[in-house]
Amino acid sequence: MVNLRELSKYPERFTGGHRLCAGCGAGIVARQVMISTCDIPVVVTSATGCLEVSTTIFPYTAWKNSFFHSAFENSAATCSGIEAAYKSLKLQGKIKENIKFIAFGGDGGTYDIGLQSLSGAMERGHKMLYICYNNEAYMNTGIQRSGATPKWAHTTTAPVGKMCHGKRENKKDLTQIMIAHDIPYVAQTYVGNWNDLISKVQKALSIEGPSFINVLTPCRLGWNYKTDNIMTVSRLAVDTCIWPSFEFENNIYKINVIPIKKKPVVEFLRIQGRFKHLFKPENIHILESIQRRVDNKWELLKRKAS
């Protein structure tokens, strides 16, 4: 449990004035992650994407700590290079401070083009926290489908058409893929529960070795919700169990947020334009299939966590 009063004593390390959209989740994730570090020195890397281009428009920066970006698919490899430099310079006595390393990537830079780099860095055991701010499509380039896009969502490269109801394939379960890497800490969280997110980041940073957190991060443009609905839509993902908040540590699953009453998944889908087509009368069977899939996966997770 995190104490907000304590956290508020530390200066902001991710400042306002960046160019992320109103109603975007990425800025909230970045700010809360940086708040989690309190006064621990950190170096941050980022994949190319919304977060990076909107926060580092030369000659400005929103980052009060060292921040490094080089390309799209290599945030994890980049972070591992910095961590290797740190280990070397620290052993030689050239650096005194204890520094932590955080790599950011969107779902495109994490699930797809950056998966190899991420997998390699996790396998090599670099002491770093990788955070995927997962908005479930390539939002920076204009809402193209990714491996994280849920089935039936409308995107510009799997658009709804006369013959097609959006993306035809299920998203990959990257959190499970990361668990399969046998690393010390893996978690899922979401925007709209600062306590859950900050607790997980602090736990991940306190662990020796690599850790991975997959943060469901609403995108106003790509998900097509009302700007002020960002927290509602994100919390509904957890309340409907389509995106459970859980962690995996020492081979034990723990569900961190169990809804008092599990809501029907349509409540999450209905307020997003990307699922609008599913609410036509002829598509009711699709909504039912989504509900069945959510139910099955939720039951499976509960069994793992029992």
Place this chain on the structure above:
Amino acid sequence: MIKIMYPKGKLVTKTGNEIMAEAMRQIEPDVVAAYPITPATEIMQIFSQFVSDGTVKTEYVAVESEHSAMSATIAASAAGARAMTGTSSQGLCLMWEMLYIASGLRLPVVMAEVNRALSAPINIHSDHSDTMGARDSGWIQIYSENSQEAYDNMIQAIRIAELAKLPTLVTTDGFIISHCMEVVEVYPDDDVKEFIGDYKPDRYLLDIKRPYTLGSITLQDYYFEHRYQLAKAMIDAKCIILDVAKSFKKKFGRKYDFYETYMLDDAEIAIIIMGSTSGTVKVVVDELREKGIKAGLLKIRIYRPFPVDQIAKDLAHLKVIAVMDRADSCSGSFAPLYLDIISSFYVSEILNVKIVNYIYGLGGREISTAHIFDIYKTLDKIALGLEKPFKQVEYVNLRKTNE
């Protein structure tokens, strides 16, 4: 024959890869990140053993691809470490995106590059297609004729890269140098360390008292200036390269320049070439000289930055020149080195020298003294007016039909 030039030096017998690894041991970078690829694998294999034995303090990152090798090396350099890597061929291709980022961010990464042909078809033997493809990436490129040069070039590359704030690669020809045993003069560890000095970056990510953002997006208002600064750094690197060569000569005794001239002063015909085949050409030049034919050689050592304002002046007295490229740019025009040489002649307003272009040795195709003799014979005929200089690329030792 390699002789002792430095009183404290000693002669050892090593392959090109072994000597590259030996140079890296003496340099002892803070971080090395690399991925195996034939024929460069051995360099990292040998170096890993140094790490495992505690001979070096280097943090070794055995990454999962060359893209990550270059990404991690760049990041380590940005973090404040002296960082090195090595690769070849397809590995360099996979690094392509990151090569431009290393130079664009002005990071003094140093790479041992073993020249190998590019796929397809797949081939593991030597030509210069890999590094020629990277010629516009903002890396300083240093080519070596033999293991001694590879060793000396690696030591100089560290100082050049750090003074110029430009990434630098040193090449050897795959198998021909990388796997060939040669006698090399090596210098004591302390003397090499003293020559390269400590790495003291102005700004680095791990300097938490002065944090900064590196790798920003720069748009229409700044991008052009940033790229211009890179281009200017490459021009400014020319002086740095010569200064480092001068201090290297003073310290260790061997002379280095942008290029080496061999029997060129009074030559009438000459070959311009780079890499290991220079040695073959020297043998032929010696034999031709015995016959009274005024043949010479110019061997390129520094290909990037290219000494465009100087090279033609040293060649102005010649009648005919053959530029021999070990890479084909498949451009419908000429090969890379030829085009650079032609530019130098044009801007130097030297327009009376006939210059022809040969492509040789792709995928390790044999290039023997007989082939070189034939080329000099052709140059001689052109010089005597018996043949006209050809106006397209000629291919050496190539089956052109279904032979």
